[in-house]
Amino acid sequence: MTQPSQPESSNYAVELNACTKEFATPGGGSYFAVRDIDLKVEPGRFVSIVGPTGSGKSTILNMAAGLLNPSSGTVHSFGEPVHGVNRRASYMFQQDALLPWKSVIDNVSLGLTMAGVSKADAYDESRRWLEKVGLKNFADRYPHQLSGGMRKRTAVAQAWIVNPDILLMDEPFSALDVQTRQIMENELLQLWQESNKAVVFITHDLDEAIALSDEVVILGAGPGSTVVGSYEIDIPRPRDLLDIRDDPKFVDLHREIWGRLKVEVSKTYESAREEESAA
Amino acid sequence: MTVAPASKKTQRFPLRKEQSPAAVQRSKRKRPETSNFAIRMGQLGLAVAVLGAWELLGRVGIIDPFFFPLPSDILMTVWVWISTGFVFPHLWITLQEAVLAFMTGAAAGLVLGFLLARVRILERLFDPFLQMFNALPRVVLAPIFLLWFGLGIWSKVAFGFTLVFFIVFFNTLEGVKSVDRVLVDNAKMLGASEKQLLRHVFIPSALTWIFSSLHISVGFAITGAVVGEYLGASAGVGYAIAQAQGVFDTEGVFAGMFILMVVVLIIDLGVNRVERHLLRWRPPQQSS
Numbered sequence: 001m002t003q004p005s006q007p008e009s010s011n012y013a014v015e016l017n018a019c020t021k022e023f024a025t026p027g028g029g030s031y032f033a034v035r036d037i038d039l040k041v042e043p044g045r046f047v048s049i050v051g052p053t054g055s056g057k058s059t060i061l062n063m064a065a066g067l068l069n070p071s072s073g074t075v076h077s078f079g080e081p082v083h084g085v086n087r088r089a090s091y092m093f094q095q096d097a098l099l100p101w102k103s104v105i106d107n108v109s110l111g112l113t114m115a116g117v118s119k120a121d122a123y124d125e126s127r128r129w130l131e132k133v134g135l136k137n138f139a140d141r142y143p144h145q146l147s148g149g150m151r152k153r154t155a156v157a158q159a160w161i162v163n164p165d166i167l168l169m170d171e172p173f174s175a176l177d178v179q180t181r182q183i184m185e186n187e188l189l190q191l192w193q194e195s196n197k198a199v200v201f202i203t204h205d206l207d208e209a210i211a212l213s214d215e216v217v218i219l220g221a222g223p224g225s226t227v228v229g230s231y232e233i234d235i236p237r238p239r240d241l242l243d244i245r246d247d248p249k250f251v252d253l254h255r256e257i258w259g260r261l262k263v264e265v266s267k268t269y270e271s272a273r274e275e276e277s278a279a
Numbered sequence: 280m281t282v283a284p285a286s287k288k289t290q291r292f293p294l295r296k297e298q299s300p301a302a303v304q305r306s307k308r309k310r311p312e313t314s315n316f317a318i319r320m321g322q323l324g325l326a327v328a329v330l331g332a333w334e335l336l337g338r339v340g341i342i343d344p345f346f347f348p349l350p351s352d353i354l355m356t357v358w359v360w361i362s363t364g365f366v367f368p369h370l371w372i373t374l375q376e377a378v379l380a381f382m383t384g385a386a387a388g389l390v391l392g393f394l395l396a397r398v399r400i401l402e403r404l405f406d407p408f409l410q411m412f413n414a415l416p417r418v419v420l421a422p423i424f425l426l427w428f429g430l431g432i433w434s435k436v437a438f439g440f441t442l443v444f445f446i447v448f449f450n451t452l453e454g455v456k457s458v459d460r461v462l463v464d465n466a467k468m469l470g471a472s473e474k475q476l477l478r479h480v481f482i483p484s485a486l487t488w489i490f491s492s493l494h495i496s497v498g499f500a501i502t503g504a505v506v507g508e509y510l511g512a513s514a515g516v517g518y519a520i521a522q523a524q525g526v527f528d529t530e531g532v533f534a535g536m537f538i539l540m541v542v543v544l545i546i547d548l549g550v551n552r553v554e555r556h557l558l559r560w561r562p563p564q565q566s567s
Binding site: 065067085087089090091093095096097098099100101102103110111114115142144158162 | 459461462464465466467468469470471472475479480483484486558559560561562
Protein backbone atom coordinates (compact mmCIF):
# COMPACT_ATOMS: atom_id res chain seq x y z
CA MET A 1 0.00 0.00 0.00
CA THR A 2 2.98 2.24 0.56
CA GLN A 3 4.07 1.58 -2.99
CA PRO A 4 2.13 3.94 -5.21
CA SER A 5 3.32 2.21 -8.37
CA GLN A 6 1.25 -0.94 -7.69
CA PRO A 7 -1.77 0.23 -5.77
CA GLU A 8 -4.14 -2.56 -6.79
CA SER A 9 -1.71 -5.48 -6.49
CA SER A 10 -3.23 -6.52 -3.19
CA ASN A 11 -6.50 -7.25 -4.96
CA TYR A 12 -5.29 -10.27 -6.85
CA ALA A 13 -6.11 -13.66 -5.47
CA VAL A 14 -3.04 -15.05 -7.18
CA GLU A 15 -0.24 -12.92 -8.51
CA LEU A 16 2.95 -14.32 -10.00
CA ASN A 17 5.57 -11.74 -10.92
CA ALA A 18 8.42 -12.78 -13.21
CA CYS A 19 8.50 -16.25 -11.71
CA THR A 20 11.19 -18.59 -12.97
CA LYS A 21 11.66 -22.15 -11.80
CA GLU A 22 14.89 -23.96 -12.35
CA PHE A 23 15.26 -27.64 -11.54
CA ALA A 24 18.49 -29.50 -11.01
CA THR A 25 18.91 -32.52 -13.24
CA PRO A 26 20.44 -35.77 -11.97
CA GLY A 27 23.43 -35.22 -14.26
CA GLY A 28 24.43 -32.11 -12.30
CA GLY A 29 23.05 -29.58 -14.75
CA SER A 30 19.80 -27.71 -14.54
CA TYR A 31 16.90 -26.77 -16.74
CA PHE A 32 14.22 -24.12 -16.64
CA ALA A 33 10.73 -25.46 -16.24
CA VAL A 34 9.15 -22.04 -16.65
CA ARG A 35 10.63 -18.61 -17.24
CA ASP A 36 9.34 -15.12 -16.41
CA ILE A 37 5.78 -16.11 -15.68
CA ASP A 38 3.41 -13.21 -15.02
CA LEU A 39 -0.04 -14.29 -13.95
CA LYS A 40 -2.74 -12.28 -12.26
CA VAL A 41 -6.00 -13.80 -11.17
CA GLU A 42 -8.67 -11.56 -9.71
CA PRO A 43 -10.91 -12.89 -6.94
CA GLY A 44 -13.93 -14.71 -8.32
CA ARG A 45 -12.40 -15.22 -11.77
CA PHE A 46 -12.08 -18.54 -13.52
CA VAL A 47 -8.74 -18.67 -15.30
CA SER A 48 -7.48 -21.65 -17.29
CA ILE A 49 -3.88 -22.31 -18.20
CA VAL A 50 -3.43 -24.29 -21.39
CA GLY A 51 -0.19 -25.46 -22.88
CA PRO A 52 1.47 -28.36 -24.65
CA THR A 53 2.89 -31.21 -22.59
CA GLY A 54 6.04 -30.31 -20.70
CA SER A 55 5.21 -26.61 -20.67
CA GLY A 56 5.36 -26.40 -16.86
CA LYS A 57 1.64 -26.00 -16.18
CA SER A 58 1.81 -27.90 -12.91
CA THR A 59 4.94 -26.00 -11.88
CA ILE A 60 3.00 -22.75 -12.11
CA LEU A 61 0.17 -24.16 -10.03
CA ASN A 62 2.57 -25.53 -7.42
CA MET A 63 4.21 -22.14 -7.10
CA ALA A 64 0.82 -20.50 -6.60
CA ALA A 65 0.04 -23.17 -3.98
CA GLY A 66 3.32 -22.59 -2.18
CA LEU A 67 4.36 -26.21 -2.67
CA LEU A 68 7.27 -24.99 -4.81
CA ASN A 69 9.33 -21.85 -4.34
CA PRO A 70 10.20 -19.96 -7.51
CA SER A 71 13.94 -19.75 -8.23
CA SER A 72 13.39 -16.07 -8.90
CA GLY A 73 10.36 -13.81 -8.94
CA THR A 74 7.62 -13.35 -6.37
CA VAL A 75 4.30 -15.00 -5.58
CA HIS A 76 1.59 -13.04 -3.82
CA SER A 77 -1.87 -13.99 -2.72
CA PHE A 78 -4.27 -11.21 -1.71
CA GLY A 79 -1.29 -8.92 -1.29
CA GLU A 80 0.58 -11.28 1.04
CA PRO A 81 3.77 -12.96 -0.12
CA VAL A 82 3.34 -16.74 -0.24
CA HIS A 83 5.81 -18.48 2.06
CA GLY A 84 5.17 -22.16 2.51
CA VAL A 85 1.72 -23.48 1.78
CA ASN A 86 -0.81 -20.92 0.57
CA ARG A 87 -3.41 -21.04 3.31
CA ARG A 88 -6.14 -19.43 1.25
CA ALA A 89 -6.01 -22.03 -1.48
CA SER A 90 -7.29 -25.55 -1.97
CA TYR A 91 -5.73 -27.88 -4.48
CA MET A 92 -7.33 -30.55 -6.62
CA PHE A 93 -4.74 -32.92 -7.96
CA GLN A 94 -4.65 -34.75 -11.24
CA GLN A 95 -3.98 -38.03 -9.46
CA ASP A 96 -6.06 -39.57 -6.72
CA ALA A 97 -5.13 -37.68 -3.60
CA LEU A 98 -7.71 -39.09 -1.19
CA LEU A 99 -6.21 -40.89 1.77
CA PRO A 100 -7.01 -44.54 1.04
CA TRP A 101 -7.14 -45.47 4.75
CA LYS A 102 -9.84 -42.94 5.53
CA SER A 103 -13.51 -43.36 4.72
CA VAL A 104 -15.16 -40.87 2.38
CA ILE A 105 -16.55 -38.77 5.22
CA ASP A 106 -13.22 -38.76 7.09
CA ASN A 107 -11.50 -37.65 3.91
CA VAL A 108 -13.98 -34.85 3.33
CA SER A 109 -13.89 -33.62 6.92
CA LEU A 110 -10.07 -33.80 7.13
CA GLY A 111 -9.48 -30.12 6.40
CA LEU A 112 -11.93 -29.10 9.11
CA THR A 113 -10.78 -31.52 11.81
CA MET A 114 -7.16 -30.58 11.22
CA ALA A 115 -8.13 -26.94 11.67
CA GLY A 116 -9.55 -27.82 15.09
CA VAL A 117 -13.27 -28.11 14.28
CA SER A 118 -14.97 -30.68 16.52
CA LYS A 119 -15.63 -34.03 14.90
CA ALA A 120 -19.42 -33.72 15.23
CA ASP A 121 -19.50 -30.32 13.52
CA ALA A 122 -17.06 -31.45 10.85
CA TYR A 123 -19.21 -34.51 10.13
CA ASP A 124 -22.37 -32.38 9.87
CA GLU A 125 -20.70 -30.09 7.39
CA SER A 126 -19.23 -33.06 5.51
CA ARG A 127 -22.65 -34.66 5.17
CA ARG A 128 -23.97 -31.43 3.70
CA TRP A 129 -21.18 -31.46 1.15
CA LEU A 130 -21.55 -35.13 0.38
CA GLU A 131 -25.21 -34.47 -0.36
CA LYS A 132 -24.21 -31.60 -2.61
CA VAL A 133 -21.88 -33.79 -4.67
CA GLY A 134 -24.34 -36.70 -4.66
CA LEU A 135 -22.48 -39.08 -2.36
CA LYS A 136 -24.80 -38.99 0.64
CA ASN A 137 -25.02 -42.78 0.82
CA PHE A 138 -21.32 -43.41 0.42
CA ALA A 139 -20.02 -41.66 3.52
CA ASP A 140 -18.66 -44.85 5.10
CA ARG A 141 -17.03 -46.30 2.01
CA TYR A 142 -13.31 -46.36 1.47
CA PRO A 143 -11.91 -44.69 -1.68
CA HIS A 144 -11.06 -48.00 -3.35
CA GLN A 145 -14.74 -48.91 -3.22
CA LEU A 146 -15.72 -45.89 -5.33
CA SER A 147 -15.63 -45.31 -9.07
CA GLY A 148 -13.23 -42.77 -10.54
CA GLY A 149 -15.98 -40.18 -10.88
CA MET A 150 -17.09 -40.67 -7.29
CA ARG A 151 -13.54 -40.27 -6.06
CA LYS A 152 -13.33 -36.97 -7.93
CA ARG A 153 -16.59 -35.82 -6.34
CA THR A 154 -15.14 -36.67 -2.96
CA ALA A 155 -12.04 -34.68 -3.85
CA VAL A 156 -14.25 -31.74 -4.85
CA ALA A 157 -16.02 -31.87 -1.48
CA GLN A 158 -12.68 -32.22 0.32
CA ALA A 159 -11.28 -29.15 -1.41
CA TRP A 160 -14.39 -26.97 -1.10
CA ILE A 161 -15.38 -27.74 2.47
CA VAL A 162 -12.60 -25.56 3.90
CA ASN A 163 -14.12 -22.66 1.97
CA PRO A 164 -10.93 -21.46 0.30
CA ASP A 165 -10.71 -18.19 -1.61
CA ILE A 166 -8.70 -19.84 -4.35
CA LEU A 167 -9.09 -23.22 -6.01
CA LEU A 168 -6.11 -24.62 -7.82
CA MET A 169 -7.04 -27.46 -10.14
CA ASP A 170 -4.47 -29.54 -11.97
CA GLU A 171 -6.25 -31.38 -14.79
CA PRO A 172 -8.65 -32.73 -12.17
CA PHE A 173 -10.91 -34.56 -14.61
CA SER A 174 -8.38 -35.81 -17.14
CA ALA A 175 -8.59 -39.40 -15.90
CA LEU A 176 -12.37 -39.57 -16.34
CA ASP A 177 -14.29 -40.77 -19.37
CA VAL A 178 -15.75 -38.07 -21.59
CA GLN A 179 -19.34 -38.25 -20.34
CA THR A 180 -18.46 -38.26 -16.65
CA ARG A 181 -16.06 -35.47 -17.33
CA GLN A 182 -18.72 -33.23 -18.87
CA ILE A 183 -21.06 -33.86 -15.97
CA MET A 184 -18.30 -33.05 -13.51
CA GLU A 185 -17.43 -29.86 -15.38
CA ASN A 186 -21.05 -28.78 -15.28
CA GLU A 187 -21.25 -29.43 -11.55
CA LEU A 188 -17.99 -27.61 -10.95
CA LEU A 189 -19.29 -24.59 -12.82
CA GLN A 190 -22.49 -24.58 -10.77
CA LEU A 191 -20.57 -24.77 -7.50
CA TRP A 192 -18.28 -22.02 -8.64
CA GLN A 193 -21.13 -19.72 -9.71
CA GLU A 194 -22.69 -19.98 -6.25
CA SER A 195 -19.36 -19.05 -4.67
CA ASN A 196 -17.00 -16.16 -5.04
CA LYS A 197 -13.82 -18.11 -5.51
CA ALA A 198 -10.92 -17.60 -7.84
CA VAL A 199 -10.13 -20.72 -9.85
CA VAL A 200 -6.88 -21.52 -11.59
CA PHE A 201 -7.58 -24.47 -13.82
CA ILE A 202 -4.85 -26.40 -15.61
CA THR A 203 -5.76 -28.41 -18.66
CA HIS A 204 -4.33 -29.48 -21.98
CA ASP A 205 -7.83 -29.54 -23.44
CA LEU A 206 -8.65 -26.23 -25.10
CA ASP A 207 -12.37 -27.06 -25.38
CA GLU A 208 -12.58 -27.56 -21.65
CA ALA A 209 -10.66 -24.36 -20.97
CA ILE A 210 -12.85 -22.17 -23.17
CA ALA A 211 -16.08 -23.72 -21.95
CA LEU A 212 -15.30 -23.13 -18.29
CA SER A 213 -13.22 -19.97 -18.08
CA ASP A 214 -13.36 -16.20 -18.03
CA GLU A 215 -9.81 -16.11 -19.29
CA VAL A 216 -7.57 -18.60 -21.06
CA VAL A 217 -3.80 -18.27 -20.70
CA ILE A 218 -1.62 -20.01 -23.27
CA LEU A 219 1.84 -21.29 -22.36
CA GLY A 220 4.59 -21.70 -24.90
CA ALA A 221 6.50 -24.86 -25.65
CA GLY A 222 8.79 -26.09 -22.89
CA PRO A 223 11.34 -26.21 -21.44
CA GLY A 224 11.61 -22.69 -20.09
CA SER A 225 8.17 -21.85 -21.36
CA THR A 226 6.44 -18.59 -20.67
CA VAL A 227 3.03 -17.02 -21.21
CA VAL A 228 2.52 -16.43 -24.92
CA GLY A 229 -1.05 -15.24 -24.95
CA SER A 230 -4.09 -14.48 -22.89
CA TYR A 231 -7.67 -14.46 -24.14
CA GLU A 232 -10.89 -13.11 -22.62
CA ILE A 233 -13.74 -15.57 -22.91
CA ASP A 234 -16.86 -13.43 -23.06
CA ILE A 235 -19.39 -16.17 -23.60
CA PRO A 236 -22.30 -15.15 -21.32
CA ARG A 237 -23.01 -17.08 -18.13
CA PRO A 238 -24.66 -19.24 -17.00
CA ARG A 239 -23.32 -21.54 -19.67
CA ASP A 240 -24.68 -24.92 -20.60
CA LEU A 241 -21.58 -27.00 -21.14
CA LEU A 242 -23.41 -29.77 -22.95
CA ASP A 243 -24.31 -27.43 -25.85
CA ILE A 244 -21.61 -24.81 -25.62
CA ARG A 245 -19.41 -26.40 -28.26
CA ASP A 246 -21.96 -25.40 -30.95
CA ASP A 247 -22.09 -21.76 -29.81
CA PRO A 248 -20.74 -19.59 -32.67
CA LYS A 249 -18.80 -17.49 -30.16
CA PHE A 250 -17.18 -20.62 -28.80
CA VAL A 251 -16.27 -21.73 -32.31
CA ASP A 252 -14.70 -18.34 -33.11
CA LEU A 253 -12.71 -18.22 -29.89
CA HIS A 254 -11.59 -21.78 -30.32
CA ARG A 255 -10.35 -21.08 -33.83
CA GLU A 256 -8.49 -17.97 -32.69
CA ILE A 257 -6.83 -19.53 -29.63
CA TRP A 258 -6.06 -22.81 -31.32
CA GLY A 259 -4.28 -20.88 -34.06
CA ARG A 260 -1.85 -19.68 -31.40
CA LEU A 261 -1.66 -22.89 -29.39
CA LYS A 262 -1.06 -24.96 -32.50
CA VAL A 263 2.25 -23.19 -33.07
CA GLU A 264 3.45 -24.16 -29.58
CA VAL A 265 2.17 -27.70 -29.82
CA SER A 266 4.02 -28.31 -33.09
CA LYS A 267 7.18 -26.77 -31.59
CA THR A 268 6.97 -29.25 -28.73
CA TYR A 269 6.40 -32.08 -31.16
CA GLU A 270 9.35 -31.09 -33.32
CA SER A 271 11.78 -30.70 -30.43
CA ALA A 272 10.70 -34.08 -29.13
CA ARG A 273 11.45 -35.59 -32.52
CA GLU A 274 14.80 -33.87 -32.71
CA GLU A 275 15.74 -35.24 -29.33
CA GLU A 276 14.72 -38.67 -30.45
CA SER A 277 16.85 -38.53 -33.60
CA ALA A 278 19.78 -37.06 -31.66
CA ALA A 279 19.64 -39.85 -29.07
CA MET B 280 -37.81 -74.74 0.10
CA THR B 281 -37.65 -72.03 2.71
CA VAL B 282 -34.97 -70.10 0.87
CA ALA B 283 -36.87 -69.34 -2.33
CA PRO B 284 -39.90 -67.57 -0.79
CA ALA B 285 -37.67 -65.56 1.48
CA SER B 286 -35.65 -64.15 -1.39
CA LYS B 287 -38.84 -63.31 -3.27
CA LYS B 288 -40.09 -61.45 -0.26
CA THR B 289 -36.97 -59.34 -0.02
CA GLN B 290 -37.31 -58.46 -3.67
CA ARG B 291 -40.71 -56.96 -3.07
CA PHE B 292 -39.41 -55.04 -0.10
CA PRO B 293 -38.85 -51.32 -0.58
CA LEU B 294 -35.61 -51.67 1.38
CA ARG B 295 -34.34 -54.10 -1.21
CA LYS B 296 -31.34 -51.96 -2.08
CA GLU B 297 -29.97 -52.11 1.41
CA GLN B 298 -30.64 -55.75 1.90
CA SER B 299 -29.43 -57.17 -1.33
CA PRO B 300 -25.70 -56.41 -0.90
CA ALA B 301 -25.66 -58.33 2.35
CA ALA B 302 -27.49 -61.20 0.72
CA VAL B 303 -25.07 -61.16 -2.19
CA GLN B 304 -22.14 -61.19 0.20
CA ARG B 305 -23.60 -64.10 2.08
CA SER B 306 -24.08 -66.17 -1.03
CA LYS B 307 -20.62 -65.19 -2.21
CA ARG B 308 -19.12 -66.27 1.04
CA LYS B 309 -20.73 -69.64 0.80
CA ARG B 310 -18.95 -70.75 -2.33
CA PRO B 311 -15.34 -70.26 -1.14
CA GLU B 312 -16.35 -71.99 2.07
CA THR B 313 -17.12 -75.26 0.31
CA SER B 314 -13.89 -75.17 -1.68
CA ASN B 315 -12.08 -74.15 1.50
CA PHE B 316 -13.44 -77.28 3.12
CA ALA B 317 -12.09 -79.43 0.31
CA ILE B 318 -8.68 -77.74 0.62
CA ARG B 319 -8.68 -78.33 4.36
CA MET B 320 -9.46 -82.00 3.87
CA GLY B 321 -6.66 -82.21 1.33
CA GLN B 322 -4.26 -80.60 3.78
CA LEU B 323 -5.31 -83.00 6.50
CA GLY B 324 -4.85 -85.92 4.13
CA LEU B 325 -1.38 -84.69 3.18
CA ALA B 326 -0.34 -84.39 6.83
CA VAL B 327 -1.69 -87.85 7.64
CA ALA B 328 0.06 -89.36 4.62
CA VAL B 329 3.48 -87.84 5.45
CA LEU B 330 3.31 -88.57 9.16
CA GLY B 331 1.87 -92.03 8.49
CA ALA B 332 4.67 -92.86 6.07
CA TRP B 333 7.23 -91.59 8.57
CA GLU B 334 5.67 -93.70 11.33
CA LEU B 335 5.50 -96.77 9.10
CA LEU B 336 9.05 -96.45 7.76
CA GLY B 337 10.28 -96.02 11.32
CA ARG B 338 8.39 -99.03 12.60
CA VAL B 339 9.65 -101.38 9.86
CA GLY B 340 13.16 -100.07 10.50
CA ILE B 341 13.90 -98.33 7.19
CA ILE B 342 14.62 -95.04 8.98
CA ASP B 343 16.37 -95.06 12.30
CA PRO B 344 14.01 -94.00 15.11
CA PHE B 345 17.01 -92.85 17.11
CA PHE B 346 17.61 -89.95 14.72
CA PHE B 347 14.05 -89.66 13.46
CA PRO B 348 11.81 -90.58 16.37
CA LEU B 349 8.35 -91.87 15.50
CA PRO B 350 5.68 -89.14 15.27
CA SER B 351 3.63 -91.06 17.85
CA ASP B 352 6.57 -91.04 20.29
CA ILE B 353 7.12 -87.30 19.69
CA LEU B 354 3.47 -86.61 20.41
CA MET B 355 3.73 -88.75 23.55
CA THR B 356 6.72 -86.72 24.71
CA VAL B 357 4.85 -83.50 23.96
CA TRP B 358 1.95 -84.83 25.99
CA VAL B 359 4.23 -85.78 28.88
CA TRP B 360 5.89 -82.34 28.83
CA ILE B 361 2.49 -80.67 28.89
CA SER B 362 0.69 -82.99 31.35
CA THR B 363 3.51 -82.93 33.87
CA GLY B 364 3.79 -79.17 33.46
CA PHE B 365 7.49 -79.58 32.67
CA VAL B 366 7.40 -77.33 29.63
CA PHE B 367 5.42 -74.39 30.99
CA PRO B 368 8.12 -72.66 33.06
CA HIS B 369 10.47 -72.97 30.07
CA LEU B 370 7.83 -71.68 27.67
CA TRP B 371 7.06 -68.80 30.00
CA ILE B 372 10.71 -67.74 30.11
CA THR B 373 11.06 -67.99 26.35
CA LEU B 374 7.90 -65.99 25.75
CA GLN B 375 9.02 -63.33 28.21
CA GLU B 376 12.29 -62.97 26.37
CA ALA B 377 10.59 -62.91 22.98
CA VAL B 378 7.96 -60.37 24.01
CA LEU B 379 10.54 -58.05 25.57
CA ALA B 380 12.84 -58.38 22.58
CA PHE B 381 9.97 -57.77 20.21
CA MET B 382 8.60 -54.75 22.05
CA THR B 383 11.92 -52.98 22.54
CA GLY B 384 13.15 -53.88 19.06
CA ALA B 385 9.95 -52.83 17.32
CA ALA B 386 9.64 -49.61 19.32
CA ALA B 387 13.23 -48.60 18.64
CA GLY B 388 12.89 -49.58 14.98
CA LEU B 389 9.69 -47.57 14.55
CA VAL B 390 10.96 -44.44 16.27
CA LEU B 391 14.31 -44.43 14.51
CA GLY B 392 12.69 -45.37 11.20
CA PHE B 393 10.27 -42.45 11.36
CA LEU B 394 12.95 -40.08 12.57
CA LEU B 395 15.45 -40.94 9.86
CA ALA B 396 12.82 -40.92 7.14
CA ARG B 397 11.66 -37.43 8.10
CA VAL B 398 15.07 -35.89 8.78
CA ARG B 399 17.25 -36.42 5.74
CA ILE B 400 20.48 -35.32 7.42
CA LEU B 401 20.17 -37.99 10.11
CA GLU B 402 19.60 -40.65 7.50
CA ARG B 403 22.68 -39.68 5.57
CA LEU B 404 24.67 -39.53 8.80
CA PHE B 405 23.58 -42.91 10.15
CA ASP B 406 23.27 -44.85 6.93
CA PRO B 407 26.77 -46.43 6.70
CA PHE B 408 26.72 -47.51 10.34
CA LEU B 409 23.30 -49.06 10.10
CA GLN B 410 24.34 -50.90 6.96
CA MET B 411 27.46 -52.18 8.75
CA PHE B 412 25.58 -53.48 11.76
CA ASN B 413 22.96 -55.00 9.54
CA ALA B 414 25.66 -56.78 7.54
CA LEU B 415 26.97 -58.39 10.73
CA PRO B 416 25.60 -61.93 11.12
CA ARG B 417 23.64 -61.45 14.32
CA VAL B 418 24.36 -64.91 15.75
CA VAL B 419 27.96 -63.93 16.47
CA LEU B 420 26.64 -61.35 18.92
CA ALA B 421 25.12 -64.01 21.16
CA PRO B 422 28.39 -64.99 22.92
CA ILE B 423 29.32 -61.39 23.69
CA PHE B 424 25.81 -60.67 24.97
CA LEU B 425 26.13 -63.71 27.25
CA LEU B 426 29.26 -62.14 28.72
CA TRP B 427 27.69 -58.71 29.01
CA PHE B 428 24.27 -59.60 30.30
CA GLY B 429 24.78 -63.01 31.92
CA LEU B 430 22.88 -66.26 31.60
CA GLY B 431 19.50 -64.72 32.52
CA ILE B 432 16.83 -63.44 30.19
CA TRP B 433 18.49 -60.12 29.34
CA SER B 434 21.19 -61.57 27.12
CA LYS B 435 18.41 -63.20 25.05
CA VAL B 436 16.37 -59.99 25.00
CA ALA B 437 19.41 -58.09 23.71
CA PHE B 438 20.01 -60.74 21.08
CA GLY B 439 16.39 -60.76 19.94
CA PHE B 440 16.43 -56.95 19.93
CA THR B 441 19.21 -56.86 17.34
CA LEU B 442 17.22 -59.23 15.14
CA VAL B 443 13.88 -57.41 15.43
CA PHE B 444 15.20 -53.88 15.36
CA PHE B 445 16.74 -53.96 11.90
CA ILE B 446 13.76 -55.54 10.21
CA VAL B 447 11.30 -53.07 11.69
CA PHE B 448 13.66 -50.17 11.17
CA PHE B 449 14.34 -50.77 7.48
CA ASN B 450 10.71 -51.46 6.72
CA THR B 451 9.55 -48.33 8.52
CA LEU B 452 12.17 -46.23 6.77
CA GLU B 453 11.14 -47.59 3.40
CA GLY B 454 7.45 -47.29 4.24
CA VAL B 455 7.65 -43.65 5.24
CA LYS B 456 9.88 -42.71 2.34
CA SER B 457 7.65 -44.38 -0.21
CA VAL B 458 4.57 -42.42 0.80
CA ASP B 459 2.85 -41.01 -2.26
CA ARG B 460 4.03 -37.42 -2.76
CA VAL B 461 0.53 -36.34 -3.82
CA LEU B 462 -1.02 -37.52 -0.55
CA VAL B 463 1.49 -35.45 1.40
CA ASP B 464 0.90 -32.38 -0.77
CA ASN B 465 -2.85 -32.78 -0.49
CA ALA B 466 -2.74 -33.02 3.30
CA LYS B 467 -0.43 -30.02 3.41
CA MET B 468 -2.81 -27.98 1.27
CA LEU B 469 -5.63 -28.94 3.63
CA GLY B 470 -3.61 -27.37 6.41
CA ALA B 471 -1.79 -30.31 8.01
CA SER B 472 0.99 -29.54 10.48
CA GLU B 473 4.04 -31.83 10.68
CA LYS B 474 2.39 -33.73 13.53
CA GLN B 475 -0.86 -34.10 11.63
CA LEU B 476 1.02 -35.26 8.54
CA LEU B 477 2.61 -37.98 10.64
CA ARG B 478 -0.70 -39.07 12.12
CA HIS B 479 -2.92 -38.91 9.05
CA VAL B 480 -0.49 -39.72 6.25
CA PHE B 481 2.87 -41.19 7.21
CA ILE B 482 1.91 -43.62 9.96
CA PRO B 483 -1.08 -45.18 8.14
CA SER B 484 0.91 -45.36 4.94
CA ALA B 485 3.88 -46.98 6.63
CA LEU B 486 1.62 -49.45 8.45
CA THR B 487 1.46 -51.73 5.43
CA TRP B 488 5.22 -52.03 5.40
CA ILE B 489 5.46 -52.30 9.15
CA PHE B 490 2.95 -55.13 9.23
CA SER B 491 4.73 -57.08 6.57
CA SER B 492 7.77 -56.81 8.82
CA LEU B 493 5.83 -57.71 11.98
CA HIS B 494 5.20 -61.26 10.79
CA ILE B 495 8.90 -61.82 10.28
CA SER B 496 10.01 -59.95 13.37
CA VAL B 497 7.67 -61.86 15.69
CA GLY B 498 9.30 -65.04 14.41
CA PHE B 499 12.74 -63.50 14.84
CA ALA B 500 12.02 -62.46 18.42
CA ILE B 501 11.35 -66.10 19.27
CA THR B 502 14.32 -67.24 17.20
CA GLY B 503 16.51 -64.84 19.15
CA ALA B 504 15.23 -66.14 22.47
CA VAL B 505 15.61 -69.82 21.56
CA VAL B 506 19.04 -69.50 19.95
CA GLY B 507 20.21 -67.44 22.91
CA GLU B 508 18.97 -70.09 25.31
CA TYR B 509 20.55 -72.81 23.26
CA LEU B 510 23.95 -71.16 23.54
CA GLY B 511 23.79 -70.66 27.27
CA ALA B 512 20.95 -70.41 29.74
CA SER B 513 19.40 -71.95 32.79
CA ALA B 514 15.80 -72.06 31.56
CA GLY B 515 13.68 -71.72 28.43
CA VAL B 516 12.53 -73.95 25.59
CA GLY B 517 15.90 -73.58 23.85
CA TYR B 518 17.57 -74.73 27.06
CA ALA B 519 15.19 -77.71 27.29
CA ILE B 520 16.04 -78.66 23.70
CA ALA B 521 19.76 -78.35 24.42
CA GLN B 522 19.35 -80.52 27.51
CA ALA B 523 17.50 -83.19 25.55
CA GLN B 524 20.18 -83.10 22.87
CA GLY B 525 22.84 -83.48 25.56
CA VAL B 526 21.42 -86.86 26.56
CA PHE B 527 20.68 -87.93 22.95
CA ASP B 528 16.95 -87.58 23.60
CA THR B 529 15.89 -86.81 20.00
CA GLU B 530 12.24 -87.17 20.99
CA GLY B 531 12.73 -84.27 23.38
CA VAL B 532 14.38 -82.16 20.66
CA PHE B 533 11.50 -82.81 18.29
CA ALA B 534 8.95 -82.19 21.04
CA GLY B 535 10.54 -78.81 21.77
CA MET B 536 10.45 -77.93 18.09
CA PHE B 537 6.82 -78.95 17.82
CA ILE B 538 5.77 -76.85 20.80
CA LEU B 539 7.62 -73.79 19.48
CA MET B 540 6.01 -74.24 16.10
CA VAL B 541 2.53 -74.29 17.58
CA VAL B 542 3.22 -71.24 19.75
CA VAL B 543 4.55 -69.19 16.82
CA LEU B 544 1.53 -70.19 14.73
CA ILE B 545 -0.85 -68.99 17.43
CA ILE B 546 0.98 -65.68 17.78
CA ASP B 547 0.99 -65.23 14.02
CA LEU B 548 -2.77 -65.72 13.93
CA GLY B 549 -3.08 -62.91 16.46
CA VAL B 550 -0.89 -60.62 14.35
CA ASN B 551 -3.05 -61.47 11.33
CA ARG B 552 -6.17 -60.44 13.21
CA VAL B 553 -4.70 -57.10 14.22
CA GLU B 554 -3.40 -56.54 10.70
CA ARG B 555 -6.74 -57.28 9.11
CA HIS B 556 -8.43 -54.79 11.42
CA LEU B 557 -5.92 -51.99 10.95
CA LEU B 558 -5.59 -52.45 7.20
CA ARG B 559 -9.32 -52.91 6.51
CA TRP B 560 -9.25 -49.94 4.12
CA ARG B 561 -7.21 -51.87 1.62
CA PRO B 562 -8.78 -53.42 -1.47
CA PRO B 563 -9.39 -57.10 -0.68
CA GLN B 564 -7.35 -58.54 -3.56
CA GLN B 565 -4.19 -56.99 -2.10
CA SER B 566 -4.56 -58.24 1.45
CA SER B 567 -4.29 -61.92 2.22
